[in-house]
Amino acid sequence: MKSLLLAAALAATALLSTGAAAAAEPRQLTLEQLTERVAWNVHATYPVATLTSALGKPATGTAQHVTEFSQWTFDFSNSDPSSPIVHITVQADLNGGIGQPIASTEPVLGVEPITLPVGLTLREAYRVLLLNGHPGPYSSVALYEVPEGALAYHFQSAADRCVYDVSVQDSELAVSCG
Numbered sequence: 001m002k003s004l005l006l007a008a009a010l011a012a013t014a015l016l017s018t019g020a021a022a023a024a025e026p027r028q029l030t031l032e033q034l035t036e037r038v039a040w041n042v043h044a045t046y047p048v049a050t051l052t053s054a055l056g057k058p059a060t061g062t063a064q065h066v067t068e069f070s071q072w073t074f075d076f077s078n079s080d081p082s083s084p085i086v087h088i089t090v091q092a093d094l095n096g097g098i099g100q101p102i103a104s105t106e107p108v109l110g111v112e113p114i115t116l117p118v119g120l121t122l123r124e125a126y127r128v129l130l131l132n133g134h135p136g137p138y139s140s141v142a143l144y145e146v147p148e149g150a151l152a153y154h155f156q157s158a159a160d161r162c163v164y165d166v167s168v169q170d171s172e173l174a175v176s177c178g
Contacts, residue, residue, distance in 0.1 A: 028067060028094045031056065031122040038074045038090050039116060042101055049076040049088055050113035053144035056122075062137035062158040066126040069141050070094045075108055076101075112145040118168055125153040125166040132173050134164055143168075 029037075035054060042049050056069035063069050076088040086107045091099040122141070129135070139158040145151040151168040162177040 028070070029096055031069075031072070031094070032117060034072060034092055034094055034096070034098075035074070035116065035118075037096070038072075038092050038098055039076075041098055042074075042076050042088055042090060045101060046076065046078045046080065046083070046085065046088055046103075048080050049078045051075070051116060052077045052108060052111045052113055053142060054114075055140060055142045057140045062139050063141075064135070064137050066123050067094070069122070069138075075111075077108065077113060110146060112147060112149075112151075114143065114145065114151060118143065118151065120153070120166070120168040120171060122153060124171070125168075126155075128166045128171050128173055129155060129164055134173075134175075138164075 031054070035051070039051060051074060053075045055073045055075075057071045058068045059070050070093050072092045072094070074090045074092065076090070078085050078088060084105050085103040087104040089102045089104070122143075134155075134157075136155075137158045138155045140156045142154045142156075143151070144154070152165045152174075153168070155164040155166070157164065160177065162175055165174045165176070166172070167174070
């Protein structure tokens with residue numbers, strides 16, 4: 001009986017220590033989770049600000065997988081007519097680190113507001129690249145919409161100087177090189 005209790009206690013200890021180790025490991029956020037947190041932080045000070053772009057880069061060199069785009073810059077437009085602040089930038093990373101909003105009185109032109117949540121995730125957009133034979137490596141990815149354009153993820157190739165655009169609306173891939 002004592003050996004059975006000892007075995008149960010050891011098993012419970014092993015489970016608890018495994019759970020504690022797993023809990024101690026940082027879990028990387030998805031871009032969508034990070035975007036939600038950054039937007040929440042910005043809206044605390046600028047309630048009517050809207051996301052206009054998100055730019056992701058790998059911590060080192062190039063990315064061969066979507067999770068390697070770990071460093072992000074988010075740009076917001078503030079349409080509050082009573083505020084002199086019209087542009088807000090926030091640096092963040094997929095480990096959950098979010099910098100302080102940097103406010104500016106200079107507008108960013110040439111991009112449209114992004115309605116959250118975005119219909120196509122970054123992982124889904126990257127899957128479109130893989131299915132079309134474009135595994136990378138990539139030096140950056142940006143999410144933005146230009147006037148008279150479509151909201152898309154824009155993957156900058158590190159190998160062939162091409163940009164691979166994946167439309168959020170229909171998951172269509174467009175390639176431009178040059």
